[in-house]
Amino acid sequence: MKLYLAGPDVFLPNAVEVGNAKRQLCRQYGFVGLFPLDNELTAAKAGRLSKTIFAGNIAMLNEADAVIANLTPFRGVSADVGTVFEVGYGFARGKKVYGYSNVRTGFIERVQELVSGALERGADARLYAADGLAVEDFDHFDNLMIAEALLQNGESIVLPATAVGDTWRDLQTFERCLRTIQARAPAGSPITAAR
Amino acid sequence: MKLYLAGPDVFLPNAVEVGNAKRQLCRQYGFVGLFPLDNELTAAKAGRLSKTIFAGNIAMLNEADAVIANLTPFRGVSADVGTVFEVGYGFARGKKVYGYSNVRTGFIERVQELVSGALERGADARLYAADGLAVEDFDHFDNLMIAEALLQNGESIVLPATAVGDTWRDLQTFERCLRTIQARAPAGSPITAAR
Numbered sequence: 563m564k565l566y567l568a569g570p571d572v573f574l575p576n577a578v579e580v581g582n583a584k585r586q587l588c589r590q591y592g593f594v595g596l597f598p599l600d601n602e603l604t605a606a607k608a609g610r611l612s613k614t615i616f617a618g619n620i621a622m623l624n625e626a627d628a629v630i631a632n633l634t635p636f637r638g639v640s641a642d643v644g645t646v647f648e649v650g651y652g653f654a655r656g657k658k659v660y661g662y663s664n665v666r667t668g669f670i671e672r673v674q675e676l677v678s679g680a681l682e683r684g685a686d687a688r689l690y691a692a693d694g695l696a697v698e699d700f701d702h703f704d705n706l707m708i709a710e711a712l713l714q715n716g717e718s719i720v721l722p723a724t725a726v727g728d729t730w731r732d733l734q735t736f737e738r739c740l741r742t743i744q745a746r747a748p749a750g751s752p753i754t755a756a757r
Numbered sequence: 758m759k760l761y762l763a764g765p766d767v768f769l770p771n772a773v774e775v776g777n778a779k780r781q782l783c784r785q786y787g788f789v790g791l792f793p794l795d796n797e798l799t800a801a802k803a804g805r806l807s808k809t810i811f812a813g814n815i816a817m818l819n820e821a822d823a824v825i826a827n828l829t830p831f832r833g834v835s836a837d838v839g840t841v842f843e844v845g846y847g848f849a850r851g852k853k854v855y856g857y858s859n860v861r862t863g864f865i866e867r868v869q870e871l872v873s874g875a876l877e878r879g880a881d882a883r884l885y886a887a888d889g890l891a892v893e894d895f896d897h898f899d900n901l902m903i904a905e906a907l908l909q910n911g912e913s914i915v916l917p918a919t920a921v922g923d924t925w926r927d928l929q930t931f932e933r934c935l936r937t938i939q940a941r942a943p944a945g946s947p948i949t950a951a952r
Contacts, residue, residue, distance in 0.1 A: 650844065695768040
């Protein structure tokens with residue numbers, strides 16, 4: 563089974579190293595990991611870098627059987643939008659989508675951290691932040707479109723049991739997510755065969 | 758042509774009103790606007806609200822011919838992730854995706870506003886923010902996955918010519934985006950016929 567490794571990991575200075583470590587972990591669990599930066603390195607030689615990266619990522623997503631997304635909040639309340647685009651794309655293409663976050667802080671708490679001021683219950687019974695816009699109150703880790711896409715596989719987002727030291731490099735939560743995927747794989751599937 | 762009206766507009770206290778105004782504008786340009794909150798209102802009666810909204814939005818996306826996304830930065834550097842999920846989903850399903858933002862501030866400037874500290878050019882020639890992660894430097898308004906999906910239609914994100922008064926309620930940029938879509942519609946299409 564091929565897993566597309568979505569996440570803002572590509573923005574790390576040592577992204578190649580992190581990608582290799584993730585791929586190595588995938589192999590340990592009988593998966594093939596596809597890391598977006600593989601495209602980027604080749605694309606660097608091409609003229610239209612952005613377009614080439616996009617086309618490469620789309621081709622890789624089409625090749626993958628599932629998406630495993632690093633949904634750690636990135637420069638704001640929610641996950642990296644590039645990653646979320648890929649989660650939506652993968653889901654639409656019938657791929658199973660799984661996700662994890664290396665940050666445990668809940669959604670409503672994250673909104674409060676970014677939008678200063680108290681939350682208030684509106685006349686319509688929805689929760690509102692000080693920016694005047696509602697805050698989803700479904701006990702999900704992030705926007706319901708992401709949460710429900712993951713739940714279609716019967717799995718919520720995987721979170722660390724305790725605070726993680728290096729948010730962008732620790733791979734323990736990623737590995738727990740791989741174990742979850744492995745447990746979900748039907749018996750006799752290529753995953754089992756590969757071990 | 759049916760347009761799925763993606764955006765954080767659903768989080769407004771007067772979301773129904775804004776949705777109606779958007780649908781009215783769609784009609785003026787010969788389109789049918791599908792607004793996610795239509796599902797939500799019905800779903801409120803159901804038990805599993807989050808799951809019902811998700812299923813309703815997905816059904817509506819499948820019905821739409823194109824997606825017009827409000828990509829105004831929302832609680833962070835980038836667009837609302839629920840909207841971006843829908844952009845990725847729609848793109849994967851072969852829908853044309855269009856987008857606009859009521860904020861003009863560029864991507865790199867927005868990263869600098871959220872992540873305090875100077876940007877620096879890394880040894881790998883990439884631009885890095887003070888959080889230690891790279892910043893895309895492609896002159897796009899947001900992450901390249903969003904930008905390139907829009908560019909597949911030959912159109913960039915539509916931005917306001919001057920600063921917009923009410924970021925979440927002004928519909929002038931939305932209307933300019935509708936005009937763009939109309940101009941792109943092939944002659945003799947149902948759009949022209951409906952006018």
